[in-house]
Amino acid sequence: MSKPMLNFTRGELEWAPWITPVDADAATEEQRQALRITPSSRPVGAYSLVLAHDPGSLAQRSPLYNAIMFGARGLPRADRELGAVATSQVNGCSYCASVHAKRFVELTKEPDVIDRLYAEGLQAPLAPRRKAIVEFSAKLACDPASMDVSDLVPLRAQGLTDAEILDLVQAVAMFSWANRLMQSLGEPVTA
Amino acid sequence: MSTPPTRDIIDELTGLTADAPLAQLRRQRPDVVRHLQGSDEAIFAPGNDAGLSAAERAAAGLRIAVRLRDVRLETHYRARLRQHDPDGGLAASVAQEPSSIVDPRWRAILCHVDRLTADPDSARREHIDGLLASGLSPRAVIALSQLVAYVNFQVRLLAGLRILGDRP
Numbered sequence: 473m474s475k476p477m478l479n480f481t482r483g484e485l486e487w488a489p490w491i492t493p494v495d496a497d498a499a500t501e502e503q504r505q506a507l508r509i510t511p512s513s514r515p516v517g518a519y520s521l522v523l524a525h526d527p528g529s530l531a532q533r534s535p536l537y538n539a540i541m542f543g544a545r546g547l548p549r550a551d552r553e554l555g556a557v558a559t560s561q562v563n564g565c566s567y568c569a570s571v572h573a574k575r576f577v578e579l580t581k582e583p584d585v586i587d588r589l590y591a592e593g594l595q596a597p598l599a600p601r602r603k604a605i606v607e608f609s610a611k612l613a614c615d616p617a618s619m620d621v622s623d624l625v626p627l628r629a630q631g632l633t634d635a636e637i638l639d640l641v642q643a644v645a646m647f648s649w650a651n652r653l654m655q656s657l658g659e660p661v662t663a
Numbered sequence: 664m665s666t667p668p669t670r671d672i673i674d675e676l677t678g679l680t681a682d683a684p685l686a687q688l689r690r691q692r693p694d695v696v697r698h699l700q701g702s703d704e705a706i707f708a709p710g711n712d713a714g715l716s717a718a719e720r721a722a723a724g725l726r727i728a729v730r731l732r733d734v735r736l737e738t739h740y741r742a743r744l745r746q747h748d749p750d751g752g753l754a755a756s757v758a759q760e761p762s763s764i765v766d767p768r769w770r771a772i773l774c775h776v777d778r779l780t781a782d783p784d785s786a787r788r789e790h791i792d793g794l795l796a797s798g799l800s801p802r803a804v805i806a807l808s809q810l811v812a813y814v815n816f817q818v819r820l821l822a823g824l825r826i827l828g829d830r831p
Contacts, residue, residue, distance in 0.1 A: 490788040491801055526805040528709050532701035533809070539694035546692075564784030616822035617732040621829050634827055635688055641823030642695060645816040652779050652812035656786040657805070 480561070480590045482583065485570045489658040493521030506531035511538065511650075522657055537650070540642045547632070547639035550579040551605050555640050557586065558609035559647035561594060567660035568651050601630045609644045671700045676735055676817070677824050685828045706810050707743070713802035718747035719769075720810055723776050726757050727814040730780055733821060736814075768797040772807060779811040 494503055496516065506527035507516050511534050523530040541552055553576040560569035573586040588596040594610045597603070604626035612619055627637050654660075670681045673696075679686045690696055707720050725740035744754055756764055761777060764770040771793050778785055794804050 490791045491795075491804060523805055523809070525800075525802045526709075526713065526809060528705035528711070529702065529806065529809040529813075532698045532705050535694060536698035536702055539692060539698060543692050543694065612819050612822060616818045619822045619826050621826050624826055635691060637827060638688055638823065639692075641820060641827075642692075645819035645823070648819045649812040649816040652783045652815060653808055655783040656775070656779050656808050656811075657791065659788070 480566050480573075481570050482573050482577065482586055482590075483570065484663040485567050485660040486663045487517075487519055487567050487654060487658050488661045489518045489522045491522055491525070491657055493518050494524040496521060499524065500527070502527045506534075509534040509538065512541070513538070518658070519654070523653070533649075537646055540639075540646045543639075547636040547643075548579075550576055551601075551636075552639060552643040553579065554585070554602065554605050555609040555643040556647045556650075557589065558594060558606045559613040559644050560651055561589060562610050562613040563648070563651040563655065565647075565651035565655050567654050568647060570660070572647075600626075604630050604632075605640065609640065612641065612644045613648055671696060672703045673699065673820065673824070676739060676821055677828065678735070679828070685824060688827075689824075702813060706806070706813050709806065711802075713800055713806050715772075715799070715803045715806050716747070718744060718753050719772070721747055722753040722757050723772065723807070723810055724814050725754075726773065726776050727780050727811065728818070729757065730777070731815075731818045733818050736817060736821060768799070771797045772799075775807060776811050779808065780815060 496507075499507065503524045507520055507524055507530070509531075510516055510520050520530070520534070523533070541556070542549070553572045556572040557569055557576060560566075560572065577583045577586060582602075585598055585602055588598060589606065594606055598606060608623055608627055611623060624637065627640070632640075673689065674681055674683075674686050677685065681690075707724070708717065712720075721740050721744035725737060725744055728736035728740050741754075744757075745751075748754060756769065756773070759773075761770050761773040764773060771790075775790060775794060778790065791804060794807070795801070799807070
C-alpha cells in the first residue's frame with residue numbers, strides 16, 4: 473500500500489474496452505434511455521457503450537455516480553476527488569487515478585499532493601486535512617472490515633461533520649465500484 | 664425534493680429504521696438513496712437476467728460478503744440464495760475453491776468474482792474472453808462485473824455507516 477506507483481500519471485490516459493461496445497446507432501430504446509445520463513455528464517464514450525449491454529444497471533449507476541461525486545453542499549468536491557484518487561491507488565487503477573487526480577488539481581491547484589502520493593505512496597507526508605482524507609479512504613478501500621470508530625478521529629479533528637464523512641465514504645465506495653469496472657472490462661492506453 | 668419514506672435495503676442491512684439519525688443523514692442525498700436502491704434491484708432482480716440467474720447472482724453476492732468478512736451482508740445474501748436455490752446446490756459451491764468447481768461456466772464466474780474483489784488489478788482481457796467462451800453473453804458479463812463492483816461498494820458503505828453509528 474505504501475509503494476510508489478510508477479505507472480501512475482497526471483497526464484492524459486484513454487480507456488480501451490475488451491468487450492465490443494454497443495453500436496450507438498443500433499442501440500435499443502432501453503439502451504438509449506440508459507445512455508441519456510453519463511458519469512460526470514461527459515459525452516457518451518466506449519465505457520458507457522460497454523456498460524449499455526446491461527442497460528438496467530447502467531440507468532441507475534450513472535445518476536448514482538453523479539449524485540455522489542457532484543451533489544451540492546457537503547464535503548468539498550476536491551476532497552471527494554482525493555478520496556477517489558486514494559481508492560484508485562489502493563486498487564491499482566491508473567486510469568481512474570489519472571482522471572481524478574486531474575480534477576483534484578483543477579479544483580485545488582495542488583499538483584504536489586498528487587506527485588507525492590504517486591512518488592511515495594499513500595503514506596506520503598501531506599498537509600493534515602489531505603492526509604486525514606487519504607488515510608481514511610485508503611483504509612476503507614483496502615480493508616473495510618478493519619474499520620473502527622478510531623478511524624473517524626483524524627477526520628473529526630479536521631472539522632469534518634458526519635454528513636461530510638458520509639460523503640467521503642460514498643466517494644470511496646463509488647470508486648471501489650468504478651475501479652473494478654474499468655479494470656475488468658478494458659485497459660488504460662496512452663492518449 | 665421529498666424524502667423517500669420507506670425503509671430501503673441499506674436501512675435493512677444497517678438494522679436502522681428509516682427515521683433513525685443515520686438513516687436521515689443518508690436521506691440528505693435523496694438521489695443517492697434512490698439510485699442505490701434502484702441499482703440493487705437492477706443488479707439482483709433485473710427484468711432481463713441475461714442468463715445469469717437470481718440464484719447465481721445471490722451466490723456471487725454471498726461469496727463477496729464472506730470474503731470481505733461482512734457478517735450482516737453475508738446473512739442477507741444467504742437468505743436471498745436460500746429463496747432462489749432451495750435445494751442448496753449453489754450454496755455448497757460458495758465455500759469451494761474455484762479450481763474444484765467442475766462446471767466451467769460457474770468456475771469462470773467464481774474466478775471473476777474472487778479476482779475482482781481481492782485483486783482487481785490482476786484482471787486481464789483473457790478473463791473476459793474466458794467468460795464469453797464459457798457461454799456468457801456480453802450482457803451477462805457486464806451484469807456480473809456490475810454485481811461484483813456493486814457488492815464491493817456495499818461493503819465499504821456499510822463499514823462507513825457502522826463506524827458512524829457507533830458513537831461512544
